[in-house]
Amino acid sequence: MTKYIIRRLLAAIPVLFGLSIILFAFIHLLPGDPAVALLGQHATPELTAEIRAQLGLDQPLWQQYLAYLGQLLHGDLGKSIITNRPIIDEFLLRFPGTVELTVGALIFAVGLGIPLGRYAARHVQGFGDGMVTVISLLGISIPIFVLGLTLQYIFAVQLKWLPASGRLDPRIAIEYHTNFVLIDTLLDGNIPAFFNGLSHLILPAIALGSIPLAIITRITRASVLDVTNEDYVRTARAKGLSERRVGGRHIMRNAWLPVVTVIGLQVGGLLAGAVITETIFSWNGVGRWTVQAIQDHDYFVVQSIILIFALIFLVVNLVVDIGYAFINPRIRYA
Amino acid sequence: MQPFGEFEPAPPAPLTEHVVEVAAIPVRQEEAGADYEVTLQSLNQWQLAWRKFKKHRLALIGLGILSFLLATAVIGPFLLPYDFGTIPVPDQIVYQGRPPGIGHLFGETGGLQRDVLTLVVNGARLSLIIGFSSMLIGVFIGTIVGAIAGFLGGWLDNVLMRVVDVMLSLPLLFVILVASRFFGNGSALLLILIFGFFSWMGVARLVRSLFLSLREQEFVEAARAVGASNMRTIFRHILPNAVSPIVIVASLIVAGNIISEAFVSFLGFGVDASTPTWGNILSNALTFIPLGNWWWPFFAGFAIILTVLSVNFIGDGLRDALDPRSRA
Numbered sequence: 001m002t003k004y005i006i007r008r009l010l011a012a013i014p015v016l017f018g019l020s021i022i023l024f025a026f027i028h029l030l031p032g033d034p035a036v037a038l039l040g041q042h043a044t045p046e047l048t049a050e051i052r053a054q055l056g057l058d059q060p061l062w063q064q065y066l067a068y069l070g071q072l073l074h075g076d077l078g079k080s081i082i083t084n085r086p087i088i089d090e091f092l093l094r095f096p097g098t099v100e101l102t103v104g105a106l107i108f109a110v111g112l113g114i115p116l117g118r119y120a121a122r123h124v125q126g127f128g129d130g131m132v133t134v135i136s137l138l139g140i141s142i143p144i145f146v147l148g149l150t151l152q153y154i155f156a157v158q159l160k161w162l163p164a165s166g167r168l169d170p171r172i173a174i175e176y177h178t179n180f181v182l183i184d185t186l187l188d189g190n191i192p193a194f195f196n197g198l199s200h201l202i203l204p205a206i207a208l209g210s211i212p213l214a215i216i217t218r219i220t221r222a223s224v225l226d227v228t229n230e231d232y233v234r235t236a237r238a239k240g241l242s243e244r245r246v247g248g249r250h251i252m253r254n255a256w257l258p259v260v261t262v263i264g265l266q267v268g269g270l271l272a273g274a275v276i277t278e279t280i281f282s283w284n285g286v287g288r289w290t291v292q293a294i295q296d297h298d299y300f301v302v303q304s305i306i307l308i309f310a311l312i313f314l315v316v317n318l319v320v321d322i323g324y325a326f327i328n329p330r331i332r333y334a
Numbered sequence: 335m336q337p338f339g340e341f342e343p344a345p346p347a348p349l350t351e352h353v354v355e356v357a358a359i360p361v362r363q364e365e366a367g368a369d370y371e372v373t374l375q376s377l378n379q380w381q382l383a384w385r386k387f388k389k390h391r392l393a394l395i396g397l398g399i400l401s402f403l404l405a406t407a408v409i410g411p412f413l414l415p416y417d418f419g420t421i422p423v424p425d426q427i428v429y430q431g432r433p434p435g436i437g438h439l440f441g442e443t444g445g446l447q448r449d450v451l452t453l454v455v456n457g458a459r460l461s462l463i464i465g466f467s468s469m470l471i472g473v474f475i476g477t478i479v480g481a482i483a484g485f486l487g488g489w490l491d492n493v494l495m496r497v498v499d500v501m502l503s504l505p506l507l508f509v510i511l512v513a514s515r516f517f518g519n520g521s522a523l524l525l526i527l528i529f530g531f532f533s534w535m536g537v538a539r540l541v542r543s544l545f546l547s548l549r550e551q552e553f554v555e556a557a558r559a560v561g562a563s564n565m566r567t568i569f570r571h572i573l574p575n576a577v578s579p580i581v582i583v584a585s586l587i588v589a590g591n592i593i594s595e596a597f598v599s600f601l602g603f604g605v606d607a608s609t610p611t612w613g614n615i616l617s618n619a620l621t622f623i624p625l626g627n628w629w630w631p632f633f634a635g636f637a638i639i640l641t642v643l644s645v646n647f648i649g650d651g652l653r654d655a656l657d658p659r660s661r662a
Contacts (some may be wrong), residue, residue: 018500022500143642144597149616294515302432
């Protein structure tokens with residue numbers, strides 16, 4: 001097991017290396033000049049040259065790349081052109097918002113998707129199964145922003161049941177420790193603010209979670225159906241175990257594997273979907289920041305966000321692969 | 335604990351099948367004495383596939399809807415009473431649009447008072463063109479890369495597949511956003527190229543795996559023995575056998591890219607905002623939603639859902655029809 005983890009980590013190195021090259025090339029291929037983006041159109045040539053020297057843009061490309069790589073290895077992502085603050089600080093300020101949203105969406109998707117999938121599998125070919133199939137097909141086909149706008153229009157604009165945007169009512173002041181609204185309010189014992197934050201989370205989490213919900217439902221259904229016809233399930237039933245016990249210990253235990261894989265695969269999509277969800281619901285997170293940075297031509301911020309998200313994606317994949325071994329002891333990694 | 339308390343018998347579904355078969359036998363016996371001719375018609379792979387596809391009801395519905403949308407996109411703008419290009423600027427700018435009614439079936443927008451139906455029909459053109467042509471580019475690149483990697487193998491395979499790994503680990507929508515913002519300048523052609531360039535990796539992986547297994551088969555050996563060149567073996571002998579899985583993946587790419595176009599336009603990085611695409615319509619309508627002008631974004635959103643849903647249905651049908659293991 002340890003051997004396997006080490007090998008996987010080693011295999012990630014060339015990918016990371018390639019990633020840094022591609023990102024570096026990509027940012028340098030982009031038309032425009034970071035120095036101009038920083039100073040605006042009307043800067044004097046002298047000033048532009050000075051800033052270029054400061055940013056190291058006047059050196060040959062390979063030296064710039066080595067400098068970039070050296071920075072990365074020290075965990076230094078550089079500074080934002082716009083705010084001139086370290087990117088890592090800005091990122092840590094906004095990342096909790098995105099995590100809160102993503103986790104909310106995942107809880108919604110898993111919490112609803114697995115029971116729905118199991119229900120559909122138990123009543124296969126029946127009316128309920130058909131409904132679940134149609135819902136999950138719709139879920140895959142509705143783009144996040146269409147669903148998000150619809151939810152916002154119905155539940156926030158028309159019915160006024162839930163807030164339309166933001167992470168917290170602007171009239172509520174809370175103290176930030178971790179930048180997670182839900183955690184910070186709980187730490188301070190501020191229950192009304194906690195529920196206010198929770199009510200802000202509901203609509204965006206549903207919008208973002210709809211696609212994973214559809215996929216998880218389909219996979220759970222298929223995977224439970226696969227296992228249901230196994231001999232050991234019949235044996236379990238024959239020896240008189242309760243349906244509950246058969247479902248939990250014999251079916252689900254074996255049906256988990258594909259479900260977990262798919263949940264892991266959703267993380268990449270969730271992070272991309274967060275961009276649009278955060279924009280619609282004015283949610284202060286990395287996604288909105290990304291859109292802003294792209295609009296502002298903030299090269300280094302864009303570069304760093306893409307790098308960090310790619311890293312998260314790789315780590316999640318690794319964790320999922322390792323997680324298999326715990327869920328299914330039959331898998332042995334050499 | 336009751337030993338047999340909650341035991342549920344298996345559903346009796348398989349029984350009915352047997353009943354049907356038994357009932358069918360006497361009919362055959364009666365016919366056995368009659369004179370009848372048997373004509374054998376051999377069906378090629380695509381005719382067989384079409385036969386199975388026709389039995390997939392949802393896929394047929396999807397095909398119908400998609401054909402309708404395509405037809406609308408091609409001839410629709412000529413049939414509508416309003417021309418998108420020459421709408422005069424109204425005398426007064428209104429802040430409220432008008433809800434659907436006679437004359438404007440989908441309603442009118444706020445602001446410039448445009449006919450929403452005209453916008454959505456004109457939008458269909460670009461949205462569908464972008465979805466389909468970027469898919470063609472993606473499939474083209476992916477097939478070539480996958481074929482080279484799978485057929486030739488060796489270090490080239492290694493390098494190409496590592497490139498695929500790296501590109502798949504990138505958050506592609508971010509990259510597409512950046513590329514459209516910096517290169518795009520609101521041109522549809524560039525958007526097509528960008529989407530095409532970022533949708534080949536899945537195809538490449540698939541084609542490579544197909545080639546890996548196909549190249550070991552006897553007909554490839556035979557082709558080589560006759561002296562076919564690498565190019566000829568790849569394109570005349572192996573590729574035709576790999577077409578069906580590629581077609582299925584291609585349908586998924588179309589759906590994905592139509593959504594991506596809407597996504598990118600929605601954020602304001604896509605085709606020039608005055609050109610109607612479904613994403614642009616949604617994006618322009620954003621500020622009017624709180625005013626209650628639901629009809630403005632609704633029909634564009636509905637068109638996107640309808641397209642993607644029907645493409646997904648078709649993909650499902652294709653999977654059933656083209657998979658030789660499934661017999662219909």
